[in-house]
Amino acid sequence: MESEVKKTDFGCVFSFTTDLTLAYSCVLKFQKKNIISIIIVLIQQYISMGMIIQVLFLFQYVCMIASFLISLRFINKEVFPHYMKNFYWYTVVGFFVVIPSLLGNYTDSNFSGIGNFVNNISVLFHFLFLSFFCINLLCDEKKGIFYFLQFVGMLILIFLLFRYDMFKRNRLLSAVANFGLVIFCILYFVKLFNNSPDINIKNEPSFWIVTGVLFCMSISIPVMIFQNHFYSILVTKGWVDFFRGIAMLCYGIMHLFFIKAFLCTSVHSKIRY
Amino acid sequence: MESLSTQYLIVFILVCICLILMLISFIVFVIYQYKQKQNLYYKDMEQVKALHRDELLQSQIEIQEQTFENISREIHDNIGQKLTLAKLHLNTLDLLEVNNANERLQTSVTLISDAIIDLSDISRSLSAEVIANNGLIKALELEVQQMRKSSLYNISLEINGEPVFLDSHRELIVFRIIQESLSNIMKHAAATLIKIKLNYTELLLQVNISDNGKGFSVDQPYTYGTGIANMKRRAGWLKGVCLLDSIPGAGTNINIEIPLI
Structure with missing residues (x-):
């Protein structure tokens, strides 16, 4: 009976208040079973998977746009640490890459083909840029080995790009690129703990960026593989939304970490003598 | 159908919460481990600094004793x-x-x-004051002038590169090393020609002292006096090196490299 109440009705407000009151009284009486059942009822009534997906979709793009806007202040400025000097390019390119997806989502126009094509190409940039960033952080003497790894990774990605239809979303390509980046991120942490620990890690932009990338990439690998290989089996809408939601959450969190890294980076105006 | 959708939703929320908790735990773990390592590192650094301070103090005492001698x-x-x-x-x-x-x-x-x-x-x-007031180069010039007065040696001093002022204590140690080597030449080498070259690079102060004396066999360490050991130890205090090259009958060449940073 409760589930039949339309969410736009005023009845919903009363029902919500009643449920909350009930939940509150359960908390007071510490009735665990009742609390869980009330939470389930609340979820059933007021939250839907579609709503969560929309929220995560917004969360992802808001984070992305926020990191893009914050990164704008680094353009043509002296920044410290120096490895952050060109990092704004990642968010700038990312912003332009998501435009087709955003337009496709909020307008009736069909941008999915172009969006997929741009996405597939951007995976190459994504891998190249972030791996280069990690190599810059890693490099001491064995730079050649890392560049070789990057080169091999790029060859595999180019092969995968041309192997499949470029106008369809190539999740295998993304999974392989993300796997490569996970390796570079792990190498960063190995180096972090092997070198003399003389940095303030909480204010170290590279730490936040690499942590964000590692988290997002390592979660998105199984997600991409599941989406790519088990799509025909897990074709139910629930599973599709499930994986989409996880991927969007991860990307949103990664951009939040980028924002944190940008906030840790200090900007100095260029002084010309 | 609706209960299935709710199940997906609950599983999804739980997975998201787990992922976020995992991420937070990972960050806390990394920061905690790093801080632990950092504390150990700073402790070690303090110990090394204290050791270095002790060594410098020891060098000061030794130089003072030698001065009295x-x-x-x-x-x-x-x-x-x-x-x-x-x-x-x-x-x-x-x-x-x-x-x-x-x-x-x-x-x-x-x-x-x-x-x-x-x-x-x-x-x-x-006097260490000469070094403190005028610097290493001036002190060396005075030393050379002094030796020239004896008319026993044809001695030259050459400075290359842009001279960098080390702190007076470090300059005093470098000066004492050079003084020790000149004293060794006067005592043992029976040389007539002495060349002192100072070369300032971006990272190093290179000192070369050569003579045309009788030289000695570097392969036989027992021929070294305590003077050479002193020179090597003092260079070590400044994180530098002191290398000797000598052939019996063909003079001696001493190379000292002291890092400037």
């Missing part, structure tokens, strides 16, 4: 001799023999004047 040797061997001779001349002075007395008086005056000059030279060459 040099002063006592100079006074005993040189000034003492001159003053004893002057006293002897004055003791045996016979005022009735005017010519002889004048000559003896004149000799005594000359001896006492020489002793005074020697005293001031010693004081100048051993």
Whole structure:
């Protein structure tokens, strides 16, 4: 009976208040079973998977746009640490890459083909840029080995790009690129703990960026593989939304970490003598 | 159908919460481990710094002791001799023999004047103030000037690169190393030609001291005196190196490299 109440009705407000009151009284009486059942009822009534997906979709793009806007202040400025000097390019390119997806989502126009094509190409940039960033952080003497790894990774990605239809979303390509980046991120942490620990890690932009990338990439690998290989089996809408939601959450969190890294980076105006 | 959708939703929320908790735990773990490592590192650094401070103090004491030794040797061997001779001349002075007395008086005056000059030279060459006030290069120039006066050595000093002022303590140690090597040349090498070259690079101060003396066999460490060991140890205090190259009969070449940073 409760589930039949339309969410736009005023009845919903009363029902919500009643449920909350009930939940509150359960908390007071510490009735665990009742609390869980009330939470389930609340979820059933007021939250839907579609709503969560929309929220995560917004969360992802808001984070992305926020990191893009914050990164704008680094353009043509002296920044410290120096490895952050060109990092704004990642968010700038990312912003332009998501435009087709955003337009496709909020307008009736069909941008999915172009969006997929741009996405597939951007995976190459994504891998190249972030791996280069990690190599810059890693490099001491064995730079050649890392560049070789990057080169091999790029060859595999180019092969995968041309192997499949470029106008369809190539999740295998993304999974392989993300796997490569996970390796570079792990190498960063190995180096972090092997070198003399003389940095303030909480204010170290590279730490936040690499942590964000590692988290997002390592979660998105199984997600991409599941989406790519088990799509025909897990074709139910629930599973599709499930994986989409996880991927969007991860990307949103990664951009939040980028924002944190940008906030840790200090900007100095260029002084010309 | 609706219960299935709710199940997906609950699983999804739980997975998201788990992922976020995992991420937070990972960050906390990394920061905690890093801080632990950092604390250990800073403790070690403090110990190394304390050790270095001790070594510098030790070097200061050693230099001071050597300075006293040099002063006592100079006074005993040189000034003492001159003053004893002057006293002897004055003791045996016979005022009735005017010519002889004048000559003896004149000799005594000359001896006492020489002793005074020697005293001031010693004081100048051993004083750390010269280094503190004028720097290493000026002190070396004075040292070279001093040696030239003896007319026993053809000595040259060459400075290359842009001179960098080390702190006075470090400059004093470098100066003492050079002084030690010059003292060794004077005592053992029987050289006539001495060349001192200072080369300032971006990262290093390179000092080269060469002579045309009798040299010695580097392969036989027992031929080294404590002077060479002192030089090597002092270079080590400054995180530098002191290398010797010598062939019997073909002179000696000493290379000292001290990092500037």
